Amino acid sequence: MQWLMKRWLILGLSVLPLTALADAQPADAGAGVAAAEPAPAATFSILEYQIVGNTVLSNLAIEQAVYPHLGEKKSVTDVEQARQALEKAYHDAGYLTVLVDIPEQEVKSGLVRLKVTEATVDRLKVSGSRYYSLGWIRQHTPALAEGSVPYFPDVQKQLTDLARTPDRQVVPVLRAGRAPGTVEVDLQVKDKLPLHGSLEANNRYGANTTPGRLVGTLRYDNLWQRQHSLSLSYQVAPEKPQESNVLSATYVIPGADGQAYALYAVRSRSNVAAVSGFTSLGMGNFYGLRWITPLRSRGERYNHTLSLGVDYKNSLESVLGGADTANAINTSITYVPYMIQYAGTLREGKALTQFDIAANFHLRGSRNNDQDFANKRYLASANYFYLRGDVQHTQPLGQWSVYTKMSGQVASGPLISNEQFSAGGADSVRGYLEAEALGDDGVQGTLELHTPSLFNPATSGLGQVYALAFMDGAWLSVMSPLPSQQSVFLLSSAGLGLRVQGFKGFQFGLDWARPFKSLTYTQADSSRIHARLLYEF
Template identity: 45%
Template sequence: MNGNSLLPQTTIEKVVYPFLGPDRSFEDVDAVRGALEEAYAEAGYRTVAVNLPQQEVRGGVVQIEVVERPVGRLRVSGARYFSPERMKAAVPALAEGTVPHFPTVQQQLDRLRGNPDREFFQVLREGRSEDEVEVELKVKDRSPLHGTLSLNDRYSANTERLRSTVSLRYDNLWQREHGAGLTWITAPQSPADATVFVATYRLPFGGDRRVLALYAVHSESDVAALGGVGVIGNGDIFGARWALPLGGDASFWHSLTLGVDYKKFDETLNLLGADAVNTPIGYTPFLAEYSATRRDEPGFWQGTVALHFAPRGLLGNDEAEFADKRFNAKPNFVYLNTGIERQRRLPGGFGLNLSIDGQLADAPLISNEQYAAGGADTVRGYLEAEELGDRGVRGGIELSRPIGGVPGIDELIALSFVEGARLWTVDALPGQDDRLQLASAGVGLRLKLRKQLSTAVDFALPLTDASTTQAGDWRWLFALDYAF
């Protein structure tokens, strides 16, 4: 056997051995050739050919020729927004002159497919000579410039109802798939109630989807509270997140995220008939989060565990500032967030979503780090972050079903839900509730038009009293989003 450099000798011997011996026919020899080609294919080398050259068999010895056909040419076609040369470089297993190992090729192509702005398929054909192959990657890409316009009523107590969001991002800077984005969130009826600016920058590293994300947040608000107290809050956050995929396959994958923030908030309490009281604070918390997803036939499981902590005296974290912000609050705080979600398909086209999450802390936290309940993402029917607690748990059950056959509508889903939360305050002050509870039930609709315009509408009935919301006061929530 001549020309082999890919399979170990022991593998070849195992393939050939059953065909050795006296009284063999040409069919047996051809069967050896076919078995060897199959062995190469099973090992991932589908371009290898095994031939029987013309020969005169003497002494029972048959010559077999292996042609390990390399890639003679790699071509990328159809790319408009992404560099063909960089896509070639991202698939070194298809480099010209290399015999392709297709499991490795598939892994490298799957990494390329991780970008939603690009899809492609590979075409394998005979090369310019019979001893090589040609590979073409046919690409269908779209502009990496994206934007979102959103209008919703995710408002907090004592503010105007509407919130608007405008965001713009570009996901292929320098032809290296770096991403930069800007977001502006405001209360259009009264910008003083809430104005937030967010800038982000994302840097991918290597070929295993490691990502470093940098961001900055600036917020401005002048929110009038009850009882003649005005709260003026301006804050800045500068942070970084390092996302590390931990491997997996099509049915299970998990990752680790490490992060650090610097948070600085200037807050002033204006009491009628008294001088203003300033309670600024600056501190540096850290984050370590593990997340995992498992897919199965009816749906998927998803879970997260996140540890938040801050050491005393590092870039702020001043004990006096924490004491001014809240009684008994410490700058060296630690708390844990965790959550699990289950989505699955049910008979009759129904879908079920179960979720539970919570926070555990052993000491009082300042309001910026407390667990918030109420609003569109937690317990519908209540205002956004209507209640806060040092510890908390929230759960929800949602049953949904698509409604088909509606002209002009790409997707229409009807749903019903039950949600609830319980919060605990550590070292509550006299007259302050140390336990709070929220619960609601309701129905909703999700609508999508032309894959760009989507609408969400919910009607929720609060079942318990809260700081602002009374039990039995129906509240409807909406969100209108346009994305390109």
């Protein structure tokens, strides 16, 4: 773009000269007369700057840029400073391809002209993409449309949106265009097949089930060449598939301005012994719709979103007395709850805070009446409401770090088991079975101290390997309990763990936990190991 950087300064002398030359004194070679000192630069009045070629910058911004360079006894230097100030105003406003020149002119009546060259996009090329539509990428970069003056805040935002998928990188390259006053933009794409999957083996299990779960997931992130995403997941208890057999699907449609629409479906089938001599059939079909929209960002440190959702839950459950299927108690229920969620992320240097709070509710008469809920839970109402929140924070301490997490729920009244707050398990209070305790209200907290990486990731090839020490705890309360029902649950534990992340697609987690409070299936001061092995591609 050298031609754009060339400057001309050819000023006429017929009325008010911008440059004055002193008369040259002939040198007397024999006498050795010293050369005369150059005459001072001529000055002149500048009463107005006439800006030629502007279409994108406001009059106010132009006036603020050139106003300090108006007045009497000005020189060529002041004109150059005005040119620089105006060009900087364009660049600060986001128009980086705009240049300002001083054209050849005669200064009359204090009027100086500045010529603005708003370099437009002569040609937009997209190259290098194998798995993503070139036309789709072009369509989603309107700030670089041919014939437009690029507004770089919009350019940056659109390129950032294109880079949200880890399977695609877009690098813009600007060159001088075929015609003077234009630029050519080449969007160079590096992409890979947007197919991802994972396989996980862990030793999680709930009460009266066999240890161990296998989870497989497959996801494709560019259906129809429109960046639609479809993922399928299957979870099973390998020893007894009838204990846990869950198939789920999620479909995500990207919208305008970072919005997204998500649909999900879950088919759950299980046959779990709840108490001695009785079997609970935990089966159901669940469907949901979510709308997620980013809210106006408050700087680069804080981002937040709003989500609205509706679900269709068809819980097919019954309780059998031993092998007597004729006397089964039907506790099935179908209902349509709603949710509103606000979530945020705050970054302060290397510190990271994430939180969300969601209102979940069901309206009487929208699908079921109170009797349907009461059949499933004593005094449960179809007109329920509860708030559920979660906050987690990672704070570096030199090479070490501290991780804290707290989640909780507050309900308006007794809830059916599908909506209760659960505690216990690998992602909750370690040392206990998965969801060993349920309550209408509850709070759970975690505190972890992480060591520095035990090996150098650059030389060991093991990725991040670190140890941790943790403490977990939870309190849950059951509203309007039955006479034989426990109303308050306390869970607490501590232990040590190890994490391996980023080793050729593998992740490994191992925790040893010692619970301090006894529950139905866990004794205080016992030990439990939580293990997880995950491979991703």
